[in-house]
Amino acid sequence: MSFLLRVKQLFGGDTPVQEKSPVEAHEIGAEPQEPVVSAAAQTVEQQGGRARREAADFDALEELFIDAGIDVDTTMAILQEVRRGGLLGRPTAEQVIERIRGKLSAVLDLDSTLHTTGSPAVILVTGVNGAGKTSSIAKLANMLKQQHRTVLLIAADTFRAGAVDQLAILADRVGVPMMRSVEGQDPSSVVFNGLQKAVADKVDVVVIDTAGRLENKKNLTFELQKVVRVIETKFGLPLSETLLVIDATTGENALMQARAFSEAIPISGIILTKIDSGAKGGSIVSIARELRIPIKLVCNGETLMSIKPFDKDDVVNMILLSE
Numbered sequence: 342m343s344f345l346l347r348v349k350q351l352f353g354g355d356t357p358v359q360e361k362s363p364v365e366a367h368e369i370g371a372e373p374q375e376p377v378v379s380a381a382a383q384t385v386e387q388q389g390g391r392a393r394r395e396a397a398d399f400d401a402l403e404e405l406f407i408d409a410g411i412d413v414d415t416t417m418a419i420l421q422e423v424r425r426g427g428l429l430g431r432p433t434a435e436q437v438i439e440r441i442r443g444k445l446s447a448v449l450d451l452d453s454t455l456h457t458t459g460s461p462a463v464i465l466v467t468g469v470n471g472a473g474k475t476s477s478i479a480k481l482a483n484m485l486k487q488q489h490r491t492v493l494l495i496a497a498d499t500f501r502a503g504a505v506d507q508l509a510i511l512a513d514r515v516g517v518p519m520m521r522s523v524e525g526q527d528p529s530s531v532v533f534n535g536l537q538k539a540v541a542d543k544v545d546v547v548v549i550d551t552a553g554r555l556e557n558k559k560n561l562t563f564e565l566q567k568v569v570r571v572i573e574t575k576f577g578l579p580l581s582e583t584l585l586v587i588d589a590t591t592g593e594n595a596l597m598q599a600r601a602f603s604e605a606i607p608i609s610g611i612i613l614t615k616i617d618s619g620a621k622g623g624s625i626v627s628i629a630r631e632l633r634i635p636i637k638l639v640c641n642g643e644t645l646m647s648i649k650p651f652d653k654d655d656v657v658n659m660i661l662l663s664e
Contacts, residue, residue, distance in 0.1 A: 343663060344660060344662065345438065345662055348405065348441070349438070351434070352436075353433070399424065403416055406419065406623065408621075409621045409660055410622065410623030410624045411626050411627055412627040415448075415626060415630045418630065419444045419626075423441060442657055445626060446653050449629050451636075454637075457485070461539050461540070461543075461544045461546055462545065463536075463547045463549070463572055463580050464546065464547065464548045464549065465551060465568070465582070466550055466551065466584045467551045467584070468553045468585055468602075469598055470553060471588070472591075473614035475507050475508050475511065476614075476643075477638075477640055478511070479508070479512070479515055480646075481548060481612070481648065482512070482517050483515045490545040491542075491545045492544065492546050494508060494512050494517060494520070495535035495550065496508045496520065497549050497552070499523070499526045505523075505524070528564055529564075529570075546581075549568070551565060553602075555598065558604075558605075561605055562605040565606045566605065566606060580609075582637070583609045584612050584638075585598070585610075585611050587599065587611050587613055587625070588615050589614060589624075589659075590615050592624055596624050599634060600631075608632075610636065610637035611625070611635070612639075613625060613636050613656070614640040615640070616656075616659055625656060626660070635651070636651040637651055639656070
C-alpha cells in the first residue's frame with residue numbers, strides 16, 4: 342500500500358458520532374442511565390480523547406515517514422510543522438496530505454539550476470560504485486550534446502576495474518571524445534591531461550568521472566581534493582558543478598553517502614538515479630534539509646535520453662506513491 346493510501350486510511354476513518362447528552366435523551370423519552378454530567382466536564386473528557394487520538398495518528402504518520410526513507414530528525418521537524426498548521430483534532434486525510442505535500446515541497450525548494458558556464462565549464466561527478474554514476478555521465482553528455490554543446494569526458498576513475506572501458510563504450514555511443522587513463526594512474530594527472538586537451542580544443546563542457554570508494558574515506562577525501570586543486574589552481578578554472586550521484590533505492594544510506602562526500606569536497610547538486618525502480622526517495626528530503634544540497638538532474642530509465650531536470654513535484658509524488 343502506498344504512502345498516500347496509508348495516510349488516507351489513517352485519517353479517513355468514520356467521523357465519531359456525537360452522543361446525545363442525558364438531557365437530550367430525556368426529551369425523547371429515554372430513561373437516563375447516569376447522572377447528568379456538567380458541560381465543562383464533558384468538554385474536558387472530549388478534549389482528552391481528541392488529544393490521545395491525535396497523538397496516536399501522528400505516531401503512525403511518523404512511522405510512514407521513516408518507512409519512506411526519511412530520517413528521524415527530518416521526520417520530526419516536518420511533522421512539527423504539519424501540526425503547527427492548524428491540523429489539531431481530527432483533520433481529514435486530504436488536509437493532512439496537502440499539508441505534507443507542501444512541507445516536502447518547501448524542503449526541496451532549492452536552486453536546481455545546472456550551471457554550465459565557463460571556458461570550458463567543468464563538471465565533476467562522484468558517487469559510490471553501483472549508484473549509476475558512469476551511465477549518468479553518459480546521459481548528461483548526451484543531454485549537453487542535444488543542446489549543441491561540445492563535450493569532453495575525462496575517465497578519472499582509475500581504480501575500479503573496467504570503469505574506463507565502460508565509459509569509453511558509452512562515450513562512443515553518445516559520440517563524444519574521452520580522455521583515457523590506465524588502471525592505477527593518478528586521477529589528478531588524468532584530469533590535468535584532459536583539461537589541457539579541452540582548453541586547446543576549445544571544448545564547451547568537460548565532465549569528469551571520479552572514483553567513489555567510501556570504505557576508505559581518507560583516501561577518497563585526499564583524491565577528490567587533489568583533483569579539485571588541479572582544476573582550480575593549475576588551470577584557474579572554477580568548478581561549474583560538483584555532482585553527487587545518489588541511487589534513489591538506497592534509503593537512509595543515501596544520507597550517509599552525502600555526508601561523507603560533502604566532508605571531502607563541496608557538493609553543489611545531486612543526480613538522482615533509479616527512480617523508476619520502485620524507489621521511495623525519502624532520503625533526498627533528508628539530504629536537502631540537513632545539507633542543503635539540491636537535486637539537479639533525475640534519471641528514470643536505461644536509455645541515453647532518460648535524464649531530465651529536477652522537478653520537485655515529481656519527487657514529492659514519487660514519495661507519496663511509494664510502497
